[in-house]
Amino acid sequence: MISSKVREFCGKYIGLLITMASILLLFLLFLPAGGERSRLQIQADMGGSITRVACTVNSARRSPLRNAKLVSDIINALPARVEVVLMVNDRAAFAVAANPWPDRVSFLELPMDSTLTIWPQDPFVVMKGAKAQTTLLTSGRFERVDDRLAGPALAKYFGFQAEQSSLHFEGGNIVADESHVFVGANTIRYNALLRGKPEREIARQLEVDFGRKLMVVGPLPQPVAHIDMMLTPLGGNAIALADPAWGARLADQELAEAPERVKDFETLCMADFFGDPAIPALLDREGKVIRPPDLLGRTMVAIAESKAIAPALDHLAEEFAKLGYTVQRVPFLFVAPKEKTGCEEGGPGSKSDRGSQYRPDYPCLTYNNVLLEEDGGRKIAYLPQYGWEKFDAAARRTWQELGYLIRPVPGFGVSAMYGGSLRCCVKVLARQE
Numbered sequence: 001m002i003s004s005k006v007r008e009f010c011g012k013y014i015g016l017l018i019t020m021a022s023i024l025l026l027f028l029l030f031l032p033a034g035g036e037r038s039r040l041q042i043q044a045d046m047g048g049s050i051t052r053v054a055c056t057v058n059s060a061r062r063s064p065l066r067n068a069k070l071v072s073d074i075i076n077a078l079p080a081r082v083e084v085v086l087m088v089n090d091r092a093a094f095a096v097a098a099n100p101w102p103d104r105v106s107f108l109e110l111p112m113d114s115t116l117t118i119w120p121q122d123p124f125v126v127m128k129g130a131k132a133q134t135t136l137l138t139s140g141r142f143e144r145v146d147d148r149l150a151g152p153a154l155a156k157y158f159g160f161q162a163e164q165s166s167l168h169f170e171g172g173n174i175v176a177d178e179s180h181v182f183v184g185a186n187t188i189r190y191n192a193l194l195r196g197k198p199e200r201e202i203a204r205q206l207e208v209d210f211g212r213k214l215m216v217v218g219p220l221p222q223p224v225a226h227i228d229m230m231l232t233p234l235g236g237n238a239i240a241l242a243d244p245a246w247g248a249r250l251a252d253q254e255l256a257e258a259p260e261r262v263k264d265f266e267t268l269c270m271a272d273f274f275g276d277p278a279i280p281a282l283l284d285r286e287g288k289v290i291r292p293p294d295l296l297g298r299t300m301v302a303i304a305e306s307k308a309i310a311p312a313l314d315h316l317a318e319e320f321a322k323l324g325y326t327v328q329r330v331p332f333l334f335v336a337p338k339e340k341t342g343c344e345e346g347g348p349g350s351k352s353d354r355g356s357q358y359r360p361d362y363p364c365l366t367y368n369n370v371l372l373e374e375d376g377g378r379k380i381a382y383l384p385q386y387g388w389e390k391f392d393a394a395a396r397r398t399w400q401e402l403g404y405l406i407r408p409v410p411g412f413g414v415s416a417m418y419g420g421s422l423r424c425c426v427k428v429l430a431r432q433e
Contacts, residue, residue, distance in 0.1 A: 040127035040135055041211035044176045045423075046235045048431035049375035052083045054108075054154055055426055056120050067118045067425070069275065070411045074426060075105060077382055077409040079375075085157065087150060089114050108157050114146035119420050120427040121228070122170040124151030127163075127211065132433065135161040137209065141168050154429070165209055167191050167202065172226030172424055174210075177233035181210045184227040185218040217316070223309040223334075228423050230313065230332065232368045237325050240402070241317050242332035242368050244306035247391070250331055251303050254390050265388040266295040269363055269413045293417065298362045306334045328402055331394050333365040337419060363416030367395035369423040372404075373431065379404045384412040384422040 055071050075084050084105045091109045110116065123142045127135040138151040155162035168191055173184035183206060192199040207214035217227050224230045230242035254262050271277040273292035282290045317327045338361040363386060371382040381404035385392045396406050412421050 039211070040129045040133075040137075042137075042174070042176045042181050043126040043128050043428065043431065044178050044235075045233055045428075046177060046372040047374060048433055050078065050082050050371065050373045050428055050430075051432055052085075052430035053078070053426050053428050054085045054087060054120050054150070056087045056116050056118050056150070058116065058118055067415070070118075070415060070425065073409055073411050074422070077407050080104065085154070087116065087120065087153065089116055108153060110146075110149055110153055114149055116150075117145060117147055118415070118418075119147065119172070119424045120150050121420075121424045122172050123147045125169070125171055125174060125210070126427070126429055132430075133161070134158070134430065135163055138162065138164045139167075139169050140165045142170075150427075158429070167205060167209065168194065169206070170226065171427075172228045172420075173222075175228050175231060175233050176210070176212060177235045179213060180215050180233075181207075181212040182215045182217050182227060182231060182233065184222050184225075185216050185220040186222045186225065188216055189220060219312055219316070223312045225337070225419075226424075229364065229366045229369050229421070232330075232370060232372070234328070234372070234402070238328065239320060239325055240328045240330050240368055241320070242313060242334075242366060243310075243329035244313060244332045244334045245310035246329060246331045246394075247333035247365065248303045248306040248310070250390055250394060251299055251306075251333060254388075255299065255303075261388075261390070262299050263296065265386075265413075266297075266299060268387050269417060270295055272414050273360075273417070275414075293359070293361055295362050302333050302335045302362050305336055306332070309334055328398075330367050330398055331365075331391060332368070333391065335362045335364050337361070360417040360419075363413050364419060364421075365391050365416060366421050367391075367398070369421035370399075371422060371426060371428065375432075380407060381405070382407045382409055382422060384416075385410045386413045386416060387411075 055074060056067075057071050058067055071086065078084070082104070085108050086105065087108045087110055089110045089112055091107055122139075122144070124136045124138040127137050129135065136151045136155045138148065142148040152162050154160070169183075169187050173187050175182050183203075188199045188202050188206075191197075191202045195202070203214055203216055217231065224242070232240040234240055251262070270292040274282060280291070284290055313332075317329065320327050338359055365386050365388065367383060369384060373380050381399045381402075383392075383395055383399060383406055385408045387410070392408070396408065399406055409422055415421060415425065
């Protein structure tokens with residue numbers, strides 16, 4: 001779900017992060033306003049009840065990353081009050097077998113020759129103004145296949161305003177609460193290098209663009225390429241922060257107590273890779289064979305990589321606490337992107353991803369990449385579920401202890417193999433004020 005140029009930047013410097021972890025653990029700043037604040041404010045990731053969302057659905061005729069079942073699970077998990085628009089580039093490939101809410105779900109057709117990923121979170125952000133005015137602010141440049149078409153198409157469909165930022169950003173590296181917008185440090189550095197300007201100037205410009213006080217979250221380079229995979233604003237100066245050491249402990253315990261369950265999870269991810277265990281392989285446009293990645297035994301790799309980044313996130317938790325934040329930790333099993341060997345269309349590790357060099361691999365199990373809302377005085381968390389019960393259950397308990405009513409959303413094992421999860425797949429367009 002990360003554009004090729006940003007991934008190239010992250011990959012180039014990830015070795016530096018590991019060797020300098022004890023020195024460069026944080027790039028976290030409060031920045032004063034750098035000019036007239038925008039008349040609009042970026043929509044917060046918590047607060048009012050969700051009323052409208054957008055998802056992208058890939059056709060089995062166009063992409064091996066088939067998410068029709070996943071999107072169905074998302075729609076069924078969301079309450080009936082939520083309007084859902086499904087962006088597709090192959091409308092004829094889809095039939096709605098049963099729809100008890102005929103006025104709730106609609107299709108938005110994008111050009112047939114466009115290539116889309118399942119991540120509508122990234123190309124634009126939702127800005128809110130007076131009298132519920134909505135503006136979709138698109139990234140100044142966005143090179144991941146044709147995902148840049150999503151923002152303008154949705155704006156036209158709903159009659160929203162559409163504007164383009166002068167800066168590059170990806171929505172997955174931006175989260176917001178009622179007072180601040182949190183932006184990953186990679187976004188600041190990338191724009192500074194791209195434009196030849198000081199990082200502080202870039203940060204001030206983003207603060208003006210997003211209409212909220214800006215907090216830049218590091219370290220730099222980021223250990224996790226998109227901060228929505230590791231940080232969830234809860235409001236009221238509270239955050240949920242990923243805990244990879246906890247994830248490593250859970251996986252170690254499962255390997256010691258029930259190694260067959262670990263193997264079952266690895267096998268499940270491979271079997272579901274093409275959406276049907278009966279499909280062992282597919283052919284790409286050039287006739288080359290695409291097979292599921294071999295995950296057997298790779299849980300040990302995820303444990304090692306989680307332990308490697310744990311000190312950076314522990315230090316980040318300490319720094320947030322010094323700023324007066326209440327920090328709640330959430331289990332996290334981390335796997336860094338791996339270099340690509342195949343050529344899959346329509347996924348963030350695909351050949352059509354403008355030169356991407358990353359491929360699907362062991363799933364990154366995050367329970368920070370969630371949807372939050374408040375409805376009728378209740379706090380609700382929509383949690384991705386990956387099919388590894390030890391992790392899924394630990395995450396449900398954690399969010400319940402934070403006071404949230406849990407709405408589990410199953411089926412995210414394969415999505416996580418491509419590097420994304422629930423928030424990546426669902427763009428919240430409107431909330432009840």
